[in-house]
Amino acid sequence: MSNFLINKYNVAGPRYTSYPTVPYWDEGNFSIEEYKKSLKRSFAESNKSEGISLYFHLPFCESLCTFCGCNKRITKRHEVESPYIAAVLEEWDMYLELLDEKPVIREIHLGGGTPTFFSPENLKILINGIFEKAERAEEFDFSFEGHPNNTKKDHLQALYDLGFNRVSYGVQDYNMVVQQAIHRFQPFKNVKNATDQAREIGYDSVGHDLIFGLPFQTVEHIKTTIEKTKELMPDRIAFYSYAHVPWIKGNGQRGFKEEDLPTADVKREMYETGKRMLSEAGYVEIGMDHFALRSDTLYKAVENKKLHRNFMGYTSSKTKVMIGLGVSAISDSWSGFAQNVKTIEEYYEILEKGELPLYRGHILTEEDEKMRQHILNLMCNLETSWSEENMYFPELPDVLIRLKEMEADGLVTIEKDRLIIKEEGRPFVRNVCMAFDLLLQRSKPETQLFSMTI
Structure with a gap:
């Protein structure tokens, strides 16, 4: 990829885990009651046919990683576990009162924070509490994020069971220099041990998350990291570009100076190097930032055109309803989004009042729903079509005009009723989606809201 194209298209842009993206939610007019209606409607339409997804935000970490943009609470006091789990189960009970039938759960993801901060016993209490009034779908995908330093065999066995x-x-x-800068000390032996134990227990898929663009990181560091990764051959690899957004995340991303970060040109070389090495090792690039072995369900989802993307990232199954539980968790009724409050104290306080701890959200308009589907198509399948009447929209000619330059640069192909992102354009998928982001195009924000696309 030429430096000319990198410099040309390296602009601030969303990662499109949702549309509209959070800064463009219509918060001023958001109605919790309207959101509840949209959730009940989608649940009634899809629960029996496809089930629902649950995302749990478990926010506690024992130490701060300075690269992290997640909502977390740093503490070594593990007595915080039980009250938090009790609160999450209380929130779940409120959703059960809202819904008219027993939920069929198809997908669960435990994120954070550090889910394995919690003891295996408390994780059992959490999941068993969920299923006291719910059932598991015939086909399901339950996953969690593990910290290799504190994910013990007991954690793995308890969750597997x-x-x-x-x-x-x-x-x-x-x-080690990079690890020190980001305050994330991660010995290879710990990763190997956690990976081997998961496989011995019987996990279908073990993934590793890698990041390029970190402070003091070089192309040689990327090569070394991927060589070590190849020794373990995880089923999936998330190869993320570091999102430097200290104006949003505050001191958590101020553990180093701006000049300690690699330039956009070096970051692109890191990505190209990593992509080449992963391809040579047998991995296939999936959507944006992700790679999988052909034996993994994520690759099979691509083959079957069933890849999906939501606030949990790329998934191999799609449900209309995703309920987020815990502080800052986001729920998705397909026609609306709603996010929980971000502090634990406020979360507890609202639950004590017998109310859902929601504080902002967005009900999608007809236009929003069309743009959401186009952007989802691009993020998952690298193409979208407006051949069907319900996918056409009046501003389409303007969108295609915005993409003409990318077509001239050999990044996309524009056909009569279809747009295709070429392999050369894959690194710029966010830029293509931005052309379809009508809310972004209309607003042109004065301040930077997003990380850079490259």
């Missing part, structure tokens, strides 16, 4: 079949470990980079 509860139906969890997939785990992803945050690795980031194996170089």
Whole structure:
């Protein structure tokens, strides 16, 4: 990829885990009651046919990683576990009162924070509490994020016994200088041990998360990290570009200076190097940032045109309803989004009042729903079509005009009723989606809201 194209298209842009993206939610007019209606409607339409997804935000970490943009609470006091789990189950009970039939759960993801901060016993209490009034779908995918340093065999066994079949470990980079800068000390032996134990127990898929663009990181560091990763051959690899957004995340991303970060040109070389090495090792690039072996369900989802993307990232199954439980968790009724409050204290306080702890959200308009589907198609399948009447929209000619330059640069192909992102354009998928983002195009924000696309 030429430096000219990198410099040309390296602009601030969303990662499109939703549309509209959070900064463009119509918060001023958001109605919790309207959201509840949309959730009940989607649940009634899809629960029996496809089930629902649950996302749990487990926010506690024992130490701060300075690269992290997640909502977390740093503490070594593990007595915080039980009250938090009790609160999450209380929130779940409120949703059960809202819904008219027993939920069929198809997908669960435990994120954070550090889910394995919690003891195996408390994780059992959480998941068993969920299934006291719910049932498991015939085909299901339960996953969690594990910290290799504190994910013990007991964690893995307990969650496996509860139906969890997939785990992803945050690795980031194996170089000690980089690890010191991001305050994430991650010895290879710990990652190997956690990976081997998951496989011995019987997990279907073990993933590793790697990041390029970290402070003091070089192309050689990427090569070394991927060589070590190849020794373990995880089923999936998330190869993320570091999102530097200290104006949003505050001091958590101020553990180093701006000049300690690699330039956009070096970041692109890191990506190209990593992509080439992973391809040579047998991995296939999936959507944006993800790679999988052909034996993994994520690759099979691509083959079957069933890849989906939501606030949990790329998934191999789609449900209309996703309920988020815990602080800052986001729920999705397909026609609306709603996010929980971000502090634990406020979360507890609202639950004590017998109310859902929602504080902002968005009910999608007809236009929003069309743009959401186009962007989802691009993020998952690298193409979208407006041949069907319900996928056409009046601003389409303007969108295609915005993409003409990318077509001239050999990144996309524009046909009569279809747009295709070429292999050369894959690194710029966010830029293509931005052309379809009508809310972004209309607003042109004065301040930077997003990380850079490259």
